Amino acid sequence: MKQKTIATRHLRTKIAAGYVLILFVIFGIVYIWLNEQNRQQELEATTYKIRNLRKDVHEVYMKVVDLSMIGETVLDWNEEDMAAYHEKRLEVDSLLSRFKSRTCRSERIDSICQLLAEKEKLLNRIMLVLYEQEEIKEKIARHYRMQRHHSDG
Incomplete structure (x- = not known):
């Protein structure tokens, strides 16, 4: 009888060890599955951020x-064109300012914004010089006509 109890006890121990092993395997599978879910969510969040960044970069590039x-087309500009250019430049500035907090160093963004503002000033000066040139041309033409008219008369 003692031998029977020892054999059953030994069998019970093996069965219990099997159940414990099965529980460890189940817990391991659940743990791995949860970790993979977390990694997948992190990857999806990162992918979402990258997509938004690429979309914003593309939008800035297009602007x-x-x-x-x-x-x-500065040679054909008038005051309305200059105002439209100014509005679009401010729009680019605001789009670029979004990058300051995300990826790029703010000095680089500020440098680009300053370059665009300087370009706007230069384009405005070109437009004013062209207006002045046109006025001078008209004055010369009037003066020439008056000289011609006086010499004919």
């Missing part, structure tokens, strides 16, 4: 290209 294209 800067638009500013560049508008700047190419």
Whole structure:
């Protein structure tokens, strides 16, 4: 009888050890699964941030290209065109300011904004010089006509 109890006790111990092992495996699987879920959520959050950053970079790029294209037409500008350029430049400045808190150093963003502001001033000066040139041309033409009219008469 003693031998039977020892054999059953030994069998019970093996069964209990098997259950404990099964529980460890189940807990291990659950732990790994939860860790993978957390990693997947972190990756999705990072991917979302990267997508938004790329979208914002693309938007800034398109606005800067638009500013560049508008700047190419400075020879035909009037006051309305200058005001439109100014509005678009301010829009680019505000878009760039979003990057200050995210990825780029603020000195770089400030430098780009200063360059765009300086370009706007230079384009404005070009427009004013062209207006002055046109006025001078008209004065010369009037003066020439008056000289011609006096010499004919």
